[in-house]
Amino acid sequence: MRDFLVVGAGFAGSVCAERLAAHGKRVLVVDRRPHIGGNAYDRVDEHGVLIHPYGPHIFHTNAKRIIAYLSRFTDWRFYEHRVLAQVEGKLYPIPINRTTINALYGLALDEDGVAAWLEKTRTPRDPLKTSEDVVLNSVGPDLCDKFFRGYTRKQWGLDLSELSAGVAARIPTRNNDDDRYFTDTFQFMPAEGYTKMFERMLAHPGIEVRLGVDFEDVKATESFGHVIYTGPIDAYFGYRFGKLPYRSLRFEHQHLPDTAQYQPVGTVNYPNDHDYTRITEFRHLTGQQHSGTSLVREYPQAEGDPYYPVPRPANEALFKQYEALAKQEANTTFVGRLAQYRYYNMDQVVGAALAAVDDILAAKP
Ligand code: FAD
Numbered sequence: 001m002r003d004f005l006v007v008g009a010g011f012a013g014s015v016c017a018e019r020l021a022a023h024g025k026r027v028l029v030v031d032r033r034p035h036i037g038g039n040a041y042d043r044v045d046e047h048g049v050l051i052h053p054y055g056p057h058i059f060h061t062n063a064k065r066i067i068a069y070l071s072r073f074t075d076w077r078f079y080e081h082r083v084l085a086q087v088e089g090k091l092y093p094i095p096i097n098r099t100t101i102n103a104l105y106g107l108a109l110d111e112d113g114v115a116a117w118l119e120k121t122r123t124p125r126d127p128l129k130t131s132e133d134v135v136l137n138s139v140g141p142d143l144c145d146k147f148f149r150g151y152t153r154k155q156w157g158l159d160l161s162e163l164s165a166g167v168a169a170r171i172p173t174r175n176n177d178d179d180r181y182f183t184d185t186f187q188f189m190p191a192e193g194y195t196k197m198f199e200r201m202l203a204h205p206g207i208e209v210r211l212g213v214d215f216e217d218v219k220a221t222e223s224f225g226h227v228i229y230t231g232p233i234d235a236y237f238g239y240r241f242g243k244l245p246y247r248s249l250r251f252e253h254q255h256l257p258d259t260a261q262y263q264p265v266g267t268v269n270y271p272n273d274h275d276y277t278r279i280t281e282f283r284h285l286t287g288q289q290h291s292g293t294s295l296v297r298e299y300p301q302a303e304g305d306p307y308y309p310v311p312r313p314a315n316e317a318l319f320k321q322y323e324a325l326a327k328q329e330a331n332t333t334f335v336g337r338l339a340q341y342r343y344y345n346m347d348q349v350v351g352a353a354l355a356a357v358d359d360i361l362a363a364k365p
């Protein structure tokens, strides 16, 4: 009997496997997909451009411990992500900042002027329960409609008022000209890509990786001391209480030959135009030099691979029912964005996986 089975070779599964192997455990990792890395997997496309098949992944964190841990498996390329949103045919910085407000309304406000303008423009809300509360409370109805309501309807198939506050709270509002999408202390891309980083994590002799293999297949034929499950929690329990909604996407990849640059920044958001939410041009993220350029458009959809938990009270209540079952499941740990049904960024998944292994090793040294 092997010590551990890890279901899923994404951030959650790979970090757990690496840590357990480093502590002398024998680990089998399975993933139903034909590759490691989960949604953070990257690869060189048929034109020679490094792309992210599951949409743009930009690493950012404030946690020194997490960047230090991952630095054992990769060098980094400094990269600060910038995003523009197309509104009424023109491009403006998002998060909304001083530049956005001055350009959109023909103003020349300084930082204090922006603060005063927002104070009279916003619609104070208390408490901030929904994403609509968050956006109206910070920027008021016009900016809400121009930048948030349409994008959110497309991305989630829901109105801002139907989503928990945390979704829109990911996007701040700024009085200054800072046009970076993230302000974290550490903002880097793995120098040779995510997949290379995962390969090094999983290269430990105590780890065996089997790809194209489903949990259902191994659980029927082999036994393990402990299972770490990083797939959707409702699937683990056979959808006993009903399906937990996960939002999916269809990715449309495109390569433009002999094109130095398609758009001025890594991502352009389309809050009110088109069926896709955003276009990302990978060369900005990776810094790769190439005669052509590769892009991805994201089309949100209800069906398909689970990509996003949908944060709203009814779903959180359903998740709690599954979580209660998970707590009773002997010798099994549920960790990651799908298993914990949390809108986690990559660094938060790394943090959750490190904590999960600490707990396991404390109980089973
Ligand atoms: P996953 O990466 O989903 O891995 C789970 C794995 O388990 C999958 O590979 C799946 O195939 C496998 N699996 C599931 N069930 C089974 C089964 N029964 N048997 C076998 N295998 C199974 N985060 C950031 O920090 N920055 C970003 O810029 C960013 N951009 C994103 C863009 C998009 C479009 C998406 C969808 C996510 C983005 N994220 C970003 C979030 C990031 O992808 C996740 O936080 C992280 O990849 C989650 O890792 P995970 O291991 O929990 O899950």
Ligand code: UDP
Pocket (backbone or CB within 6 Å): 085, 094, 147, 148, 149, 151, 152, 155, 167, 168, 170, 171, 269, 271
């Ligand atoms: N959002 C929006 N307009 C934008 C950018 C974001 O309405 O131009 C809202 C939308 O609801 C989105 C959420 O903020 O789903 C979080 O955005 P983020 O860019 O963090 O989403 P992710 O990269 O995780 O898809």
